[in-house]
Every structure is written in C-alpha cells, then in structure tokens.
Amino acid sequence: MDNRAIGVFDSGLGGLTAMRKLVEAMPNEDIIYLGDNGRVPYGGRSRETVIRYAREDTDFLLRHNIKAVVVACGTVSTVALDTVSSECPVPVFGVVEPTAWKAARVSRSGRIGIIGTKRSVASGAYDRAILRFRPEAQLFSKACPLFVPLVEEGRVRRGDTVIETVVREYLAELRDARIDTLLLGCTHYPLLSEVISDYMGGDVRLISAGEETAEYLIKKLRETDALASPDKRGSTNFYVTDNAEGFERLASFFMGSDISGRVKITSLEQEKQP
Amino acid sequence: MDNRAIGVFDSGLGGLTAMRKLVEAMPNEDIIYLGDNGRVPYGGRSRETVIRYAREDTDFLLRHNIKAVVVACGTVSTVALDTVSSECPVPVFGVVEPTAWKAARVSRSGRIGIIGTKRSVASGAYDRAILRFRPEAQLFSKACPLFVPLVEEGRVRRGDTVIETVVREYLAELRDARIDTLLLGCTHYPLLSEVISDYMGGDVRLISAGEETAEYLIKKLRETDALASPDKRGSTNFYVTDNAEGFERLASFFMGSDISGRVKITSLEQEKQP
Numbered sequence: 001m002d003n004r005a006i007g008v009f010d011s012g013l014g015g016l017t018a019m020r021k022l023v024e025a026m027p028n029e030d031i032i033y034l035g036d037n038g039r040v041p042y043g044g045r046s047r048e049t050v051i052r053y054a055r056e057d058t059d060f061l062l063r064h065n066i067k068a069v070v071v072a073c074g075t076v077s078t079v080a081l082d083t084v085s086s087e088c089p090v091p092v093f094g095v096v097e098p099t100a101w102k103a104a105r106v107s108r109s110g111r112i113g114i115i116g117t118k119r120s121v122a123s124g125a126y127d128r129a130i131l132r133f134r135p136e137a138q139l140f141s142k143a144c145p146l147f148v149p150l151v152e153e154g155r156v157r158r159g160d161t162v163i164e165t166v167v168r169e170y171l172a173e174l175r176d177a178r179i180d181t182l183l184l185g186c187t188h189y190p191l192l193s194e195v196i197s198d199y200m201g202g203d204v205r206l207i208s209a210g211e212e213t214a215e216y217l218i219k220k221l222r223e224t225d226a227l228a229s230p231d232k233r234g235s236t237n238f239y240v241t242d243n244a245e246g247f248e249r250l251a252s253f254f255m256g257s258d259i260s261g262r263v264k265i266t267s268l269e270q271e272k273q274p
Numbered sequence: 275m276d277n278r279a280i281g282v283f284d285s286g287l288g289g290l291t292a293m294r295k296l297v298e299a300m301p302n303e304d305i306i307y308l309g310d311n312g313r314v315p316y317g318g319r320s321r322e323t324v325i326r327y328a329r330e331d332t333d334f335l336l337r338h339n340i341k342a343v344v345v346a347c348g349t350v351s352t353v354a355l356d357t358v359s360s361e362c363p364v365p366v367f368g369v370v371e372p373t374a375w376k377a378a379r380v381s382r383s384g385r386i387g388i389i390g391t392k393r394s395v396a397s398g399a400y401d402r403a404i405l406r407f408r409p410e411a412q413l414f415s416k417a418c419p420l421f422v423p424l425v426e427e428g429r430v431r432r433g434d435t436v437i438e439t440v441v442r443e444y445l446a447e448l449r450d451a452r453i454d455t456l457l458l459g460c461t462h463y464p465l466l467s468e469v470i471s472d473y474m475g476g477d478v479r480l481i482s483a484g485e486e487t488a489e490y491l492i493k494k495l496r497e498t499d500a501l502a503s504p505d506k507r508g509s510t511n512f513y514v515t516d517n518a519e520g521f522e523r524l525a526s527f528f529m530g531s532d533i534s535g536r537v538k539i540t541s542l543e544q545e546k547q548p
Contacts, residue, residue, distance in 0.1 A: 038323060039313065046517050049312060146436075149423035162420075162443075165435045243320050 002226040005030035006217070007061030008070040011053075012040035013152070013247065014187030015072025016254035017210035018095075019236075022070075023255075025218055029227070029234045032064050035251075036268070038241030041148070042075040043117045054080040056268045058088055060239070066090060067226055070217055072210055074116055074186050078125035091220070095209040098216035099183055100129030103207045104137060107181040113174040113204075114141040116185030117148065126185050140177045144170045144186075151188045152250060158194060167192070167199050174200070181205045191254070238263040276500040279304035280491070281335030282344040285327075286314035287426070287521065288461030289346025290528035291484035292369075293510075296344075297529075299492055303501070303508045306338050309525075310542070312515030315422070316349040317391045328354040330542045332362055334513070340364060341500055344491055346484055348390055348460050352399035365494070369483040372490035373457055374403030377481045378411060381455040387448040387478075388415040390459030391422065400459050414451045418444045418460075425462045426524060432468060441466070441473050448474070455479045465528070512537040 008019050012035050019033050034057055036042075042050050054076045061069055069092045071077050071084065077094035085092040103112050114126045121143040130137050146166050150156070155163045174182065182200060184190060187210040197206060221227045228234065240247045244263040252258045282293050286309050293307050308331055310316075316324050328350045335343055343366045345351050345358065351368035359366040377386050388400045395417040404411050420440050424430070429437045448456065456474060458464060461484040471480060495501050502508065514521045518537040526532045 038319065040318075044314075044517055044520055045312065049516050145427055146423060146429075149420060153419055155420075161439045162436055165439070169436075242323050243318055246318055 001229055002067045002221075003030070003228050003232060004065050004067035005032050006068050006070065007032050007034070007064065007066040008072050009034040009036065009057040009061060010072040010187065011035070011042040011075065012037045013250050013254050014074075014148075015070070015210065016251055017187045017190045017208065018070055018072040018214045020255050021211045021214035022217070023234075023236060025214065026227070027234055028230060028232045030236075031234065032061060032066065032237045033239065034060055034266075035238070035240045035247060037243060037247055042073060043119045045075075047079050050075055051080045051083050054084050055087070058084055058092075060266065060268050062089070068093065068217060068221070070213060071095065072187055072213065074120045074209060078120050078123040093213055093217050093220070095185075095187065095213045096125050096129050099185065099207055099209045099212040100126055101133050101216075102212045103181050103183045104130045104133035106205055106207070107134070107137065109178075109180045110134060110137045111177060111179045111181075112137055112139055113177070113179040113182040114139060114185055115144050115170070115174075115182065115189065116141075118143040118145050120185050126183055130183075140174050140179055142170055142174060144189075147192060148186065148188045151191045154253065156191045156195065158198060160195075163192070163195055164199075167195050171196065171199055179204060181207060184208045239266045240264075241266060241268060275503055276341045276495075277304070277502045277506060278339050278341035279306050280342050280344065281306050281308070281338060281340040282346050283308040283310065283331040283335060284346040284461065285309070285316040285349065286311045287524050287528050288348075288422075289344070289484065290525055291461045291464045291482065292344055292346040292488045294529050295485045295488035296491070297508075297510060299488065300501070301508055302504060302506045304510075305508065306335060306340065306511045307513065308334055308540075309512070309514045309521060311517060311521055316347060317393045319349075321353050324349055325354045325357050328358050329361070332358050332366075334540065334542050336363070342367065342491060342495070344487060345369065346461055346487065348394045348483060352394050352397040367487055367491050367494070369459075369461065369487045370399050370403050373459065373481055373483045373486040374400055375407050375490075376486045377455050377457040378404045378407035380479055380481070381408070381411065383452075383454045384408060384411045385451060385453045385455075386411055386413055387451070387453040387456040388413060388459055389418050389444070389448070389456065389463065390415075392417040392419050394459050400457055404457075414448050414453055416444055416448060418463075421466060422460065422462045425465050428527065430465045430469065432472060434469075437466065437469055438473075441469050445470065445473055453478060455481060457481045457483070459483055513540045514538075515540060515542060
C-alpha cells in the first residue's frame with residue numbers, strides 16, 4: 001500500500017485523456033496534474049529544450065510527495081524519457097511503451113498504423129517499440145499536424161467538413177494499406193475517435209496513448225502493491241504554468257467533467273528558488 | 275541620417291511579413307529580426323507573461339545598436355505596447371495604430387471588418403484605434419483561430435478544401451455585413467490573401483498589419499531624417515530562440531526568398547547575464 005500521489009505532466013491539455021482514465025479507474029488515488037501550458041507546444045522545440053522542460057516538470061511533481069510520474073506528453077516520451085527516468089527517484093511511465101505493446105498485442109494481421117505529431121512520427125519511437133514486441137509487424141505511419149489545433153478548437157464532430165476532410169487526407173494511405181490497428185500516438189487524438197473510426201471502418205481497432213499508459217500504470221501499481229488504501233477517498237489537483245481560465249474551458253472538454261475554478265497557476269522557475 | 279539598425283520582433287514567424295516589406299522597400303537598412311519561437315505562441319499567455327516576454331525581446335534587440343523597434347506581434351501590440359514604449363530608449367512601433375489608420379482612411383463606406391487571433395479580437399484594440407480615426411465607422415470583427423496553424427502547414431492555396439471551408443465559415447458574417455475593407459490583424463494572414471479575396475470579392479480591400487506597420491516606419495524614419503545612408507548596403511540578421519531549422523523552412527515561405535543557413539539561435543535568458 002502506498003498513499004503517496006501519482007504525478008502526471010504534459011505540455012498542455014492532452015495528458016488529461018490519461019488523467020481521466022486514471023481518475024475513473026482509481027477513485028481512491030491522489031493525482032496531481034501539471035500542464036505546462038506556459039510553454040506549450042513542446043513539439044517544435046529542440047531536443048535540449050524538451051529535456052530541460054521535462055526536468056523542470058518532473059522536479060515540480062517531485063515536490064508533491066509522489067510515488068510515480070506519468071509522462072503524458074508524446075514529445076517528452078519520445079525524446080527525453082531515458083534522461084528523466086535515469087534522474088528520477090520514483091518510477092517514470094512514458095506513453096510509448098504501453099501503447100506500442102498494446103497495439104502489437106491486439107493486431108491480428110500485424111498491419112499497424114501509427115499517427116502523431118510531426119516530431120513523434122519522425123522520431124520513429126513507436127515503430128521501434130512495436131517491432132521490439134512484434135518483429136514481423138508491418139508499420140504505416142503518418143504525421144497529422146492539424147489534429148491538435150482542430151481538437152483545441154472543438155472541431156471533433158461528425159459532419160464537420162474541416163475535420164472530416166483533414167482526417168480523410170491524413171489517413172487515406174493508412175486505409176489503403178489495410179491496417180487493422182491504429183495507434184493514436186498523441187494524447188489529443190482520442191477526442192477524434194468517432195471521426196477517425198467512421199473513416200477507417202469499425203474493424204480497425206484504435207489504441208489511445210493516454211488511456212493505455214494509465215492502464216499500464218494501474219497494472220504496475222497493483223503488481224508492486226503500491227495502490228492507495230481502498231478506504232481512502234482520492235483527490236485531484238490541477239496545476240498549469242499560465243492562463244488557468246483558458247485551460248479550464250478546454251480541460252473540462254478533455255476530462256468529460258467540469259473542473260472550472262479548480263486549476264491553480266504555478267511558476268516552475270520560481271518554485272525552484274529556496 | 276542614422277545608420278543604426280532596425281529591430282523587429284515577433285513571437286515566431288508572422289512578423290516576417292513586416293520584415294519582408296522593410297527589406298524590399300529599404301535595401302540599405304540593417305534589419306535584425308528576433309522570432310521568439312522557443313515560447314511561441316504568445317496568444318494564449320496571460321497579460322503578465324506577455325509583458326515579460328516583450329521586455330526580454332526588446333532588451334535583446336537593444337543590445338544590437340538599433341534606432342527603432344517594430345513590434346510585429348499582434349498580441350504584444352495589443353496588450354503590452356504602452357509598457358514597452360514607456361521603457362524603451364528608442365521609438366517603438368506596434369502593428370495596431372498604422373493598420374487601423376490605413377483601414378479607417380481607405381474605407382469608402384466606413385463598414386470595416388477586423389480579423390485576428392482570439393486574444394487580439396477580444397482585446398478590442400483595433401476597434402478602438404479605428405474609431406479614434408473614424409468615429410462613425412461600423413466595425414465587424416471575427417476571431418479566426420485556425421488560420422495560424424493552417425498557414426503554418428502551408429494550407430494557403432486556392433482549391434484546398436480545408437482552408438476554403440474555414441475561410442467561408444469565419445468570414446460569412448463579414449461578407450453578409452457588406453464590409454468594403456478587411457483588416458488582417460495577424461501577421462500570418464497575408465499568406466491567405468488570395469483565398470480571402472476570392473471569398474470576399476475583389477472590391478473588398480485587404481489591409482495587412484505587417485505591411486502597413488513597415489510602411490509607417492519608413493514614413494517616420496524619413497520624416498525624422500533617420501534613414502540609413504543611401505550608399506550603404508543593408509544587412510539582414512535573423513535570430514530565433516529555438517529550433518533554427520524548423521524556422522528556416524517556414525521563414526523562406528514567409529519571406530518569399532530562401533534564408534536557409536542564415537538563422538542564428540540565441541538564448542534571451544543567457545544573454546542577460548553579465
């Protein structure tokens with residue numbers, strides 16, 4: 001039993017799809033979310049910058065008595081996870097491994113699609129991880145840079161010409177390749193599941209990075225007897241590095257519940273001062 | 275005569291539409307561009323954060339022996355220009371006043387549209403400035419949040435369903451309002467001029483924030499005898515705060531000429547150390 005909190009960070013909102021899964025599955029865990037929206041998006045930053053940001057995010061969470069860190073940011077998971085893990089005194093969970101493992105396991109044909117931001121796709125991190133679990137898999141990847149801004153504008157619904165056109169355009173190659181599993185390698189993408197499923201067809205299984213990572217963490221906590229006491233009522237705390245109001249509006253959309261008035265602003269830099 | 279340089283800054287790429295105009299019109303001026311792409315976009319940041327960033331950007335330019343600062347960033351121009359101007363030892367030019375003045379002057383009917391990012395439109399800064407120059411003007415404004423990501427993905431051409439759908443959706447009210455002048459209150463938008471003009475009709479005059487600001491600066495330098503020596507050959511220098519390669523690719527698209535290999539990375543924070 002371990003009543004310390006679980007820390008989750010992302011460059012912004014996307015990690016809330018992991019947070020939501022954790023909250024739903026584990027109502028007695030304390031969970032702290034940090035959205036570094038003051039420096040979002042990480043995707044276009046250099047590797048050195050991403051590593052520096054990831055260290056600062058982790059340090060913030062470590063000051064809150066946590067038992068594990070979930071790196072719910074695809075960019076950090078693909079370019080800085082080794083660095084963060086090697087420096088961190090508690091276990092660190094990135095989104096790549098659990099998601100790749102699940103995709104490798106559920107695909108019947110071994111024909112697997114991977115979508116994500118430009119940087120995640122270019123890194124090849126998901127490809128390498130899937131091939132480690134399933135060396136004969138045939139992989140088809142595609143960067144979908146407009147998905148994040150479209151999700152953040154709420155353009156996620158059936159019948160929206162813009163999102164439907166962009167989905168068709170980005171995913172046509174993957175549909176032609178007759179994949180049976182599609183890895184959503186960015187934590188914003190689960191909000192597009194309906195539109196993506198409509199286009200890809202109902203038998204293509206969608207694997208969501210945020211949700212799989214949350215499930216994997218739960219499994220690991222159970223295996224190591226590190227779950228919180230079952231009679232405890234869990235708390236959730238949300239921190240951002242800028243513009244709490246803007247975050248709250250969209251966060252409620254990602255979390256599927258209203259979190260207005262509950263988001264606190266923090267300065268990662270100031271917190272470091274003694 | 276004043277051979278010191280002109281400093282231009284923006285949160286990222288957009289200010290290059292002003293830079294381009296300056297370079298074309300004044301080949302003998304030295305011009306320094308700072309794109310703070312390490313912290314882009316400013317649009318979603320709080321007012322305090324935008325002011326801090328603007329101060330750091332201005333300080334960087336002031337270390338390069340400049341005679342004027344062009345704030346080619348709509349967000350800074352609308353929320354931090356007074357602060358920056360009052361603290362800066364050389365004249366500071368924002369994008370709002372020159373653009374509003376031009377729109378107020380060229381409109382025949384006084385029915386003027388204003389488009390920009392959410393923050394710029396919500397600030398009402400363009401509205402107030404136009405009404406100062408033309409109190410009886412009728413203004414119609416609309417935030418166009420997807421224009422920036424679409425431009426940055428190169429989705430600017432006729433026949434592109436996505437940009438055409440988004441343009442139609444955002445601008446329908448303005449077209450119905452029979453405006454005769456449309457103020458492009460974001461320095462990314464000139465790249466959409468063709469698609470916007472197709473939809474709005476050829477008699478709607480488009481006024482571009484970046485270009486008008488450049489023209490206004492030229493006029494002011496001329497009036498104060500502060501132009502560079504006419505026999506001097508001007509230089510251009512580009513600085514960014516992160517990921518120079520990513521910037522160069524898009525910057526060449528904005529500048530209309532190849533600037534590969536010419537962009538230097540700088541750290542605004544490190545530069546401040548003695």
